[in-house]
Amino acid sequence: MRPRAGPPLPDAGAQLRRLRFATVWLAGCSGCHMSFLDLDEFLFDLADRVDIVYSPVASDIKVYPDGVDICLVEGAVANADNLELAFAVRARTALVVSFGDCAVTANVPGLRNLCGGPGHSSGEAVLRRGYVELADTHPGIPRAPGIVPELLERVLPLHEVIPVDLYLPGCPPSADRIRAALLPLLDGQRPRMDGPAMLRFG
Amino acid sequence: MTRTIVIDPVTRIEGHAKISLHLDAEGRLQDARFHVVEYRGFEKFCEGHPFTEMAGITARICGICPVSHLLAAARTGDKLLAVQIPPAADKLRRLLNLAQLTQSHALSFFHLSSPDFLLGWECDPARRNVFGLMAADPDLARAGIRLRQFGQQILELLGGRKIHAAWAVPGGVRTSLSAEAKVWILERLPEARATITQALSLYKRLLDGPLQREQRVFGDFPSLFLGLVSREGRWEHLDGVLRIRAADGTIVADGLCEDDYASFLAEAVEPWSYLKFPYYRPLGYPEGMYRVGPLARLNVCDGIGTPWADAELAELRARSGTTDSGGHIVTSSFAYHHARLVEIVACLEAIELLVNDAELMDRHTRSRAGLNRLEAVGVSEAPRGTLFHHYRVNEQGLIERVNLIIATGQNNLAMNRTVLQIAREFIADPVAPDQEIPEPLLNRVEAGIRCFDPCLSCSTHAAGQMPLRLQLLAVDGTVLAERSRP
Numbered sequence: 181m182r183p184r185a186g187p188p189l190p191d192a193g194a195q196l197r198r199l200r201f202a203t204v205w206l207a208g209c210s211g212c213h214m215s216f217l218d219l220d221e222f223l224f225d226l227a228d229r230v231d232i233v234y235s236p237v238a239s240d241i242k243v244y245p246d247g248v249d250i251c252l253v254e255g256a257v258a259n260a261d262n263l264e265l266a267f268a269v270r271a272r273t274a275l276v277v278s279f280g281d282c283a284v285t286a287n288v289p290g291l292r293n294l295c296g297g298p299g300h301s302s303g304e305a306v307l308r309r310g311y312v313e314l315a316d317t318h319p320g321i322p323r324a325p326g327i328v329p330e331l332l333e334r335v336l337p338l339h340e341v342i343p344v345d346l347y348l349p350g351c352p353p354s355a356d357r358i359r360a361a362l363l364p365l366l367d368g369q370r371p372r373m374d375g376p377a378m379l380r381f382g
Numbered sequence: 383m384t385r386t387i388v389i390d391p392v393t394r395i396e397g398h399a400k401i402s403l404h405l406d407a408e409g410r411l412q413d414a415r416f417h418v419v420e421y422r423g424f425e426k427f428c429e430g431h432p433f434t435e436m437a438g439i440t441a442r443i444c445g446i447c448p449v450s451h452l453l454a455a456a457r458t459g460d461k462l463l464a465v466q467i468p469p470a471a472d473k474l475r476r477l478l479n480l481a482q483l484t485q486s487h488a489l490s491f492f493h494l495s496s497p498d499f500l501l502g503w504e505c506d507p508a509r510r511n512v513f514g515l516m517a518a519d520p521d522l523a524r525a526g527i528r529l530r531q532f533g534q535q536i537l538e539l540l541g542g543r544k545i546h547a548a549w550a551v552p553g554g555v556r557t558s559l560s561a562e563a564k565v566w567i568l569e570r571l572p573e574a575r576a577t578i579t580q581a582l583s584l585y586k587r588l589l590d591g592p593l594q595r596e597q598r599v600f601g602d603f604p605s606l607f608l609g610l611v612s613r614e615g616r617w618e619h620l621d622g623v624l625r626i627r628a629a630d631g632t633i634v635a636d637g638l639c640e641d642d643y644a645s646f647l648a649e650a651v652e653p654w655s656y657l658k659f660p661y662y663r664p665l666g667y668p669e670g671m672y673r674v675g676p677l678a679r680l681n682v683c684d685g686i687g688t689p690w691a692d693a694e695l696a697e698l699r700a701r702s703g704t705t706d707s708g709g710h711i712v713t714s715s716f717a718y719h720h721a722r723l724v725e726i727v728a729c730l731e732a733i734e735l736l737v738n739d740a741e742l743m744d745r746h747t748r749s750r751a752g753l754n755r756l757e758a759v760g761v762s763e764a765p766r767g768t769l770f771h772h773y774r775v776n777e778q779g780l781i782e783r784v785n786l787i788i789a790t791g792q793n794n795l796a797m798n799r800t801v802l803q804i805a806r807e808f809i810a811d812p813v814a815p816d817q818e819i820p821e822p823l824l825n826r827v828e829a830g831i832r833c834f835d836p837c838l839s840c841s842t843h844a845a846g847q848m849p850l851r852l853q854l855l856a857v858d859g860t861v862l863a864e865r866s867r868p
């Protein structure tokens with residue numbers, strides 16, 4: 181799927197009220213979230229403008245809510261839970277940001293795609309190694325329906341699963357880059373994503 | 383009908399997890415389990431990469447403690463090169479690890495856990511978080527944010543970026559500390575000191591009052607404790623020997639070398655979690671449960687070696703040590719919070735000593751050599767506990783096998799035990815079929831996990847393991863039988 185062309189920013193009315201802001205993590209290392217926390221005292225400014233309605237590091241809300249204006253999504257899509265959450269985010273969010281290299285390209289988690297083969301899920305390959313060949317006690321691939329999610333055959337970048345509205349690359353994007361992207365968004369503008377300061381990977 | 387209540391996701395921890403509570407037909411609690419639900423499979427896909435890339439790749443296991451992987455990878459690399467690193471490099475690496483312990487512990491305390499006890503267990507879940515703390519007590523929240531920033535900034539001063547700097551390398555480190563950076567650190571130290579002083583007195587006040595029940599039931603049970611100590615038996619975070627202590631204070635094993643980890647650690651798998659269950663091999667599974675991390679490091683060491691930290695350690699032991707151990711060992715998992723604050727004190731004192739050490743500023747920071755060995759194990763104390771990297775490479779230095787034993791995983795048995803203990807305490811009466819368990823009680827069960835500050839991004843990557851050799855020994859030590867796993 182291609183990213184949306186237009187700038188689907190939070191509607192005009194949103195500018196008159198506090199924005200509903202969320203962050204989620206899928207298959208990543210939490211580094212992008214740590215970089216978000218590296219906004220340090222800018223978090224106070226952010227708190228003046230937005231309500232954090234969902235975030236693994238900054239909220240105890242368990243169900244992704246309706247009517248979210250902006251969501252930063254860290255991580256690639258690697259298992260069934262990631263997939264379900266990505267769909268929920270898309271359905272309930274005006275502006276979805278593909279946040280960090282794992283979301284943008286699948287990055288390091290995507291390296292496991294090299295372990296599969298034609299007709300072989302890369303998930304099975306890494307699981308077999310970890311939990312069957314190499315366990316000392318009770319070898320077996322963990323499976324507990326409803327609890328332990330199945331791995332997808334391949335790890336996918338976010339935009340292969342849902343349309344995304346903005347790419348914010350970096351491993352992780354630095355706090356400066358995050359701030360530079362957020363400031364215009366809070367004013368209903370699209371950030372200018374050009375030049376190495378905004379676009380360099382890694 | 384039996385019933386399972388799932389807390390999904392567990393929030394204010396680092397990574398993906400769920401907790402399930404199992405009720406029998408009468409609605410009585412039967413079991414509680416902690417499930418880790420992510421798996422990326424690092425060890426497998428590291429194969430074929432040069433060992434010099436391992437620092438860069440394995441740092442991406444975890445964005446909270448990339449430094450731990452960086453250091454373990456560099457130290458494994460040192461051994462593959464078979465070099466002695468320059469003294470300045472050793473000190474710079476120590477500074478890096480101390481800064482990371484500080485920032486990670488500050489994150490755990492201020493951003494993630496303190497909302498539970500500062501805003502209250504019953505607080506509206508929409509506000510019970512760092513932003514709620516910023517609204518309720520902006521000065522304290524700002525101080526906590528700046529304490530974490532202090533640690534993160536030192537990482538950037540050393541490595542050029544806060545997260546995933548590829549700065550420590552086999553043989554040493556890439557660059558030395560600039561004179562301006564040294565000045566910055568010394569200037570910010572008093573503020574960091576003031577913040578931790580304030581946090582400690584606040585925390586002790588809570589411990590004397592409202593937190594007594596938590597201290598008693600949040601995972602208080604005997605177990606082994608594992609951690610690095612210096613060769614003199616003092617608190618250590620990078621270069622030392624491994625020590626295992628029992629809950630009564632007895633030293634079960636001492637002077638262990640990381641090279642032999644497979645002889646004393648083993649791992650079990652349970653079908654309901656992607657996180658394996660390491661245990662102390664001689665005691666078997668699950669009796670060989672042990673804990674690692676801040677509390678374990680303080681339990682295994684004889685002392686810290688700097689005045690303020692030693693005074694705080696003495697107070698922690700006096701307040702919470704068990705009578706069984708003559709007050710030396712603290713067995714309540716809730717005390718991990720207190721232990722983190724004590725370790726921040728130890729880090730700040732050690733940082734000050736290091737930056738004033740002339741040798742730290744020496745420009746020679748890297749020893750160079752080619753590949754001299756094909757297999758090595760490196761260790762570091764991550765914020766959450768002892769981290770092992772084990773590589774085997776071919777003659778070209780390409781990785782053939784990797785095993786990582788991650789800090790958090792080693793607390794898996796204890797984390798499960800903790801959630802069960804808390805659930806038993808707070809969900810003591812049968813729950814009617816149509817009855818919901820109140821959110822604040824569920825939050826307490828989750829908070830049992832937060833004590834350990836688990837890093838689940840890290841913990842499920844122990845996918846590979848080195849070939850294993852099993853020996854059956856007679857009492858006199860002769861080998862009766864031997865089997866190996868390729």
Ligand code: SF4
Pocket residue numbers: 207208209210211212213254255279280281282283287288350351352353442445
């Ligand atoms: S992009 Fe980098 S920092 Fe962000 S989650 Fe992925 S590996 Fe971690």
